[in-house]
Amino acid sequence: MGIDPNYRQSRQVVGEHEGHKVYGPVDEPKVLGIHGTIVGVDFDICIADGSCITACPVNVFRWFDTPGNPVSEKKADPFNEQAPTFFTQDIHQG
Numbered sequence: 005m006g007i008d009p010n011y012r013q014s015r016q017v018v019g020e021h022e023g024h025k026v027y028g029p030v031d032e033p034k035v036l037g038i039h040g041t042i043v044g045v046d047f048d049i050c051i052a053d054g055s056c057i058t059a060c061p062v063n064v065f066r067w068f069d070t071p072g073n074p075v076s077e078k079k080a081d082p083f084n085e086q087a088p089t090f091f092t093q094d095i096h097q098g
């Protein structure tokens with residue numbers, strides 16, 4: 005199962021983390037919500053295999069510890085989700 009493509013409309017913003025929005029519900033440490041608006045990571049289904057970190061051509065993600073989470077104890081956090089916007093703009097300007 006992948007991330008809900010309509011999460012920005014179907015979920016409520018319940019907080020902010022490292023400069024990006026967090027969409028609920030959140031009930032730590034088991035339910036962590038979806039992090040990010042431009043680049044969304046569902047912390048409740050992220051298995052922390054690192055594939056998004058290695059595949060991303062710009063520095064969008066970094067590891068974030070989530071101790072006690074039943075899926076994985078670290079997540080790929082989109083701390084720099086603005087990077088793809090700037091990367092895309094640079095390509096089109098170039």
